[in-house]
Amino acid sequence: MDVNGVVAEGFEPVREAFAANFARGGERGAAVAVYRDGHKVVDLWGGARDVDGTAPWEPDTAQVVRSATKGVAAAALLLLHQRGELDLDAPVGTYWPEYKTAGKDRTLVRHLLGHRAGVPVLDRPLTPGEAADPGLGAAAVAAQAPVWEPGTDHGYHAQTYSWLTGELVRRITGLGVGEWIAREVAGPVGADLWLGLPEAAQDRVGRMGPVEAPQPTGGLRIRPKKTVTEAYADPGSLTRRAFAAITPLPDENAPAYRAAALPASNGIATADGLARFYASLIGEVDGGTRLFTPATAELARAEQSAGADRVLIVGTRFGAGYMLHGSASPLLSPASFGHPGRGGPLGFADPEAGIAFGYVTNGFRKSVTADPRAQALVRALRTALGRRAGGLTR
Secondary structure (H helix, E strand, C coil): CCEEEEECCCCHHHHHHHHHHHHCCCCCEEEEEEEECCEEEEEEEEEECCCCCCCECCCCCEEECHHHHHHHHHHHHHHHHHCCCCCCCCEHHHCCHHHHCCCCCCCEHHHHHCCCCCCCCCCCCECHHHHCCHHHHHHHHHHCCCCCCCCCCCCCCCCCHHHHHHHHHHHHHCCCHHHHHHHHHHHHHCCCEECCCCHHHHHHECCCEECCCCCCCCCCCCCCCHHHHHHHHCCCCHHHHHHCCECCCCCCCCHHHHHCCCCCCCCEECHHHHHHHHHHHHCCCCCCCCCCCHHHHHHHCCCCEEEECCCCCCEEEECCCCEECCCCCCCCCCCCEEEECCCCCEEEEECCCCEEEEEEECEECCCCCCCHHHHHHHHHHHHHHHHCCCCCCC
16 A cells, blocks of 8 residues: 655654554544644555545645544633633533533533533434424434533543533524534634535545454454443443434435534544644644634643543543543644544644654544544654653653
């Protein structure tokens, strides 16, 4: 498999790991980009544009990034907070009065960001068509009774995060969340990143689909813990119900789905777009735009939740809308904050190393928070930085 693109001197281990993902990791088509101190040092792509095709992946090929979208949605709320338009310690009902029902009147904005709101499920799941209607989604989650007292525990809001975050943006700005992100985030940064794909960009996005992990050639096969497997198999578990808040599963290749704006799950980006977005959260990009102040970047990675996740079962750590480095989702270092997408994609920033990372793929596995292909690239990046003067911290 030919690997296209460039790496700066010293970042060759990332190219080697990317090539190995194709040779031994079952990769079909993918791209990875890395920025350091606001300048691109890795820009690689390879394989097929479509998971079931042969046309080559191009430099500007984009892909659905699933839950990696959550990090972009979190940035919208944190930017509104940075501008004085949103108080993270205010009740959600301050901005969205209809949300006060069913025991949710004391839910704070920061509870939404830290997956502590207690509404990861819907008693009546939405169809894909209903889910794409932001008004219907917001009404459904506003009417939902919490499954634990808000603020007292945490569990991954796999789908409902869409309407929780999107409706707050709409209530405060008067704009749909996708429109606001295009105007205030992607546009100023120059990132190929969309929440609600415009028709003009439809041809840039490859077809995605499931892929099986290659079988190990020796040694023991790593299997999920029994409790995790049981939770995903039980239709009544919070795990299954959280992911099934949209039922049946949408066709992620359908133009109508890609044109919708679901901040929990259907953002579309190039690897460069994802990395460039994260670079803008921790510094100027190519000498230009910086989105987060240093104080907001610190807030993003300040721990809000940690421990056994009531939805994912495993231990997770969340800052203000971002997953933090830990066993469930290893990032570059304890200073990192970002978000994976189920089955593959990953984006994160590490302010202490000055690093921003983006990986996208068209082949999605059964992994949820730590895809082996993305993890191989992160380990290679860590190796590359360790070889350079100063290591991870400058």
